[in-house]
Amino acid sequence: EVQLVESGGGLVLPGGSLRLSCVTSGFTFSSYTMWWYRQPPGQEREWVALIGPGGSYTNYGDSVKGRFTISRDDAKNTVYLQMNNLQAEDTGVYFCNVRGAGGRNEWWGQGTAVTVSS
Numbered sequence: 001e002v003q004l005v006e007s008g009g010g011l012v013l014p015g016g017s018l019r020l021s022c023v024t025s026g027f028t029f030s031s032y033t034m035w036w037y038r039q040p041p042g043q044e045r046e047w048v049a050l051i052g053p054g055g056s057y058t059n060y061g062d063s064v065k066g067r068f069t070i071s072r073d074d075a076k077n078t079v080y081l082q083m084n085n086l087q088a089e090d091t092g093v094y095f096c097n098v099r100g101a102g103g104r105n106e107w108w109g110q111g112t113a114v115t116v117s118s
Helices: none
Strands: 003-007 010-012 018-025 034-039 046-051 058-060 068-073 078-083 092-099 106-108 112-116
Touching (some): 046 078
Antiparallel strands (some): 092 106
8 A cells, every 4th residue: 555654853943954754655656746745733734845756846835945845766765855944834744645646546644743943
């Protein structure tokens, strides 16, 4: 079955950095666009970034442009999110996501919590 496992979250000071990882299995990773989302406490889930097959293209939400970088390593079936200059507003649970053929299905990891606080 499809599995997505995020890691790398933690507590960081404002201005600090974290690198999140999402290790995947159960599908042909290199063929799929991968997505990162986050859910701040008490708020709705929001899209953060995506990366196309083979890293062919990337896109970011306006709130993270210039600070976050999404990347992937197809040999490791892993997608990353490098987060720099973190701010309190970046606090939340971060999830990776992949969508099935025709958008008929989607899969989520368990999430990894990021807290930005002084």
